[in-house]
Amino acid sequence: MLFKSDEINIDLGILVVRASAGGMMLWQHGWPKLMNFTDRMDNFADPIGLGSTISLALITLAETLCALLVALGLWTRFTTLPLIIGMAVIAFVVKGGDGFGEKELALVYLAAFLGVFLTGSGRFSLDRLTFQ
Numbered sequence: 001m002l003f004k005s006d007e008i009n010i011d012l013g014i015l016v017v018r019a020s021a022g023g024m025m026l027w028q029h030g031w032p033k034l035m036n037f038t039d040r041m042d043n044f045a046d047p048i049g050l051g052s053t054i055s056l057a058l059i060t061l062a063e064t065l066c067a068l069l070v071a072l073g074l075w076t077r078f079t080t081l082p083l084i085i086g087m088a089v090i091a092f093v094v095k096g097g098d099g100f101g102e103k104e105l106a107l108v109y110l111a112a113f114l115g116v117f118l119t120g121s122g123r124f125s126l127d128r129l130t131f132q
Contacts (some may be wrong), residue, residue, distance in 0.1 A: 007123075010122070011122040011123035011124055012122075012124070014116065014119050014120075014121065014122030015073075015122055015124040015125070016023040016123075017042075017115060017116060018070055018071060018073055018076070018114055018116050018121060018122070018125070019071050021067075021070070021071075021109060021112035021113060021116070022067045022068065022069075022070035022071030022072075022111075023067070023071045025063050025067035025070075025083065025109060026063065026067040026068050026071065029059060029063045029067075030060075030062075030063030030064035031064065032062060032068050033056065033059065033060040033064070034060055034064050037056065037057075037060060040056055041046055041053040041056050041057075044056040045094055047089055047090075047094045048089065048093070058082070058086070059086050061082065062082035062083050062085075062086045063086070065079075065085070066079040066080070066082045066083050067083065070113070070116060072082065072125070072126050073121035073122065073124070073125020073127050073128070074121075074125070074126040074127060074130070075127065076116060076117075076121035076125065076127055077117055077120060077121075077122060080113045080116050080117040081117070083109070083113045084110060084113050084114055084117060086105070087106045087109045087110035087113065088110055090103070090106040091103045091106035091107050091110060103106045
């Protein structure tokens with residue numbers, strides 16, 4: 001049996017995860033990459049063979065635009081996909097041979113964005129305001 005307060009609590013929980021994971025990703029990872037893009041583009045890791053500039057552009061796009069949209073709850077399921085893929089590549093390819101401590105942050109972000117993908121954006125989101 002689901003009580004009215006349970007529904008609100010679930011939506012508030014989704015909001016907290018969505019806003020904190022998206023906001024921290026943008027602030028701590030995406031924004032610094034965007035601001036130092038030209039300094040980093042020639043020597044950025046190329047874990048899947050696309051070239052360092054393209055790899056940096058893809059992860060910067062995910063960590064800025066997609067993270068912002070996830071935090072706002074706009075096109076949430078779609079915009080979590082690049083973040084899920086990016087965090088999986090970081091955890092299992094870039095840091096694949098490292099110990100758990102080195103890949104822990106990528107795994108935490110991966111779990112958060114995967115959870116948001118599975119639950120959707122929740123009641124307190126721009127998706128809810130614009131598409132329902």
